[in-house]
Amino acid sequence: MARPSQPALHFQAPPASLGSARASAHVPEDSLALDPPARLACAHLPAFPLQVLLRRRPELRGAPVAVLRREGPQAEVLWANQAARRRGVARGMRCAAARGLVPDLHAEPVPEDMLDEAADELLRALLRRSPRVEPCLDPRGVFWLDPTGLERLQGDLPTWAGGLRSDLQALGYTAGVAVGFTRFHTLALARHGSLSAPLVLASPAEEAARVGAVPLAALDLAPVLQDTLEKLGISTLGGFLALPAADVRTRLGSAAAALHARASGREHAPLRPSQPDDPPELALEIDPPDDDRERLLFALKEPIACLLRQVCSGGDALVELRLTLELDHEDPAVTTVEPAAPLQAEPEDLLQLLDLLRLRLDGLTLAAPVKRVVLVGLGARARAEQLALLRGRGRDLAAAARALARVRAAFGEQAVTRASLRSAHLPEASFAWEPVSDVTCPIVHDLPANHHEALAAPPLCRRLLPRPVPLPRRDEADEHWLAASGLVRGAVVRMAGPYRISGGWWAREVERDYYFAETAHGDIAWLFYDRPRDRWYIHGILD
CATH class of the missing domain: 3.30.1490.100 (DNA polymerase, Y-family, little finger domain)
Incomplete structure (x- = not known):
């Protein structure tokens, strides 16, 4: 059975007197008035739910991660990080299909209260940059700010925008910042091309010229509308704005007409600043x-x-x-x-x-x-x-959390910490201590058939010293040279290595040869020879 052909869409071209730049820009005639137009800034945090999840779960960074609309194998994937997209996970895919492509995919929904808490924290941070901030509920992760009148306090607009972006980065977020004149245009420019550096526009004409070149793919349009516009050969926002407004409503529907009105500046809403509620x-x-x-x-x-x-x-x-x-x-x-x-x-x-x-x-x-x-x-x-009886496999995690809270209350917030891995080439910089706010059940893998023999020889634990301890000059004939440090006992009977670590050419060259040294008393030390310094150091003890 032949599929019926789709009705053709015809649009009247705009009058020739309207140049392409003006048709895409829709600059109002009063833009040349003597009074300068009001400034408006936009901070856009792309994939906001995904950023919130990775900020709460830093151990997932680098792993394939997706945010779901809800729990369940048929849940829709709303966002996926680069590691997941690189392996084929895309927005709109079902969770079961995504896990079929990426078996180790971590996928979960992000609760609304978690998003609310993150948005409130961001609002408080942005209020330090401007007293007038409006958060957007759809899409989440968008904030409009009033940057006027702050030059004497925070510098010119480029300096202010750079400080705003630095504040967001300090909180662990990636954001695009654009300073312009209208809501939709600053949002479109913050979405596209401003992640590397803040964008500060000098005039409404420059804003209109830049926004006309923004691709439609950067605006997160409805898939049906974007496909229709692609069939018409329209791939940029300027091309969409060049379409007559009346024909957009007739041919593409009310949603496209509303988007066209916002993008062309016909619908203007003043800034509605929000203030967080003062705590009791x-x-x-x-x-x-x-x-x-x-x-x-x-x-x-x-x-x-x-x-x-x-x-x-x-x-x-x-x-x-x-x-x-x-x-x-x-x-x-x-x-x-x-x-x-x-x-x-x-x-x-x-x-x-x-x-x-x-x-x-x-x-x-x-x-x-x-x-x-x-x-x-x-x-x-x-x-x-939810599912409280199924969590912890019989362990009372709430009681453990209460115990840690008592320790923090008695000895301070830094009394309970855990090691968190960091990307670094030196062992002493490859982890950091972070406060523990919750208790989770450890993952227990299936034991092998010979687990009794495995328990007889448990793995060794490497205890790093706070700083590498320099050792006396090594005498090849002296077997007790390592015991002089006071950290191990007996003569060295064997050494395993070297395991070389090098790098740091961008700051200070590092070249180390690491060894495991075992003594006659059974002590095992982890030491290295520093080639640039021509000296031995002991870095840790194995228990």
Whole structure:
């Protein structure tokens, strides 16, 4: 059966008096007015849900990762990183098909509350660059800012835009920044070609000329509309804007007409700045001033319960409690308490928070009695715990998280850390210590049939020293030269190596020959010979 042919689409060409640049630009006649047009900046974070996921899970960087619309094998892939796209994963693909192409693909949905939390953090960061910031809900990851009036504080527009992009990079995001005059044009330019450096446009005419060359593929159009425009030979935004507005609505539909109106500047919406809600705050006067921890904790019990109810009244949960202890004739003491998991306004959660606060107060050294306490509660959107009975394989991960929260409350936020791998050629730079905020169950692989024999010879653990320790000049005839360091015992009986590491020509040349040295007492040292320095160093011990 023959497939019916599609109806042909015909558009009237624009009048010849309108040049191609003007037809694509739609520069208003009053752009030549004496008053300079208002400035507008756009910060666009591409693949925002994917960036949020990789920022929360840094161990996934470099691995194939995809963001799904929902859970399940038939869920649609919304975003995929470069490692996944390189192996064939594309947007719109089903999760089962993507896993068929990439068996080790990590695919999961990103909850809305996680996106809300990240967007709120970005809003607070951007407000340090401009007092007027408007976040966009569709698409997520787009922010418009007012850059006017900040020259004396933050420099000219290129300097301001560069600082804005640096702030986003410091938070772990990749972003494009464009400073222009209209919403749609700055968004289109931030999407296309501004990831390497911020783009600052000098005039509306330059903005219109640049935006006319933006390819339609960079605008994330609906697939049907983009295919239709490609059949008409239209591949740039300028070509789309050259189409008559009335015919766009008739031939391509209302969605295309709305896009045409926004892109041509016929629909203009003023900036609607947003401000994050101030967190709940309570103050308690201590009269007379007191420094007894038990009495302070008893006095704070009811205000903390009230603060917890305020935080949770709008569906949030408390994630952090900030305390400012104003001392008598001394500088105030400021501290924070972070629970293992967001807390609700429940009696058991209040007891857990008070327990953490007691541990934190016991670890504080107060220079004077406390005369006033200011409490601030930070909340986040509460998430329902799903499949809680199936997680952890019988291990109480929540109890482990509470235990770590107690350790942090007693000894500080940096008391609980874990090693995180880094891309570096030197061993001492190949990892960093990062705070642990949650507890996950380790992956337990199937044991081999001879696992009893394997347990009899467990793997060795390499303990790196904080800094390589220089060794005395080696005497080939002295078998005890390594024991002089005091880190190992006995004479060296065998050495395995060398394993060469070299590089650093861009800063300071590094050329090391690493060896494993075993002594007669069974100690094993990891040492290296530094060729440029002509000296031996011990870098670690194997246990």
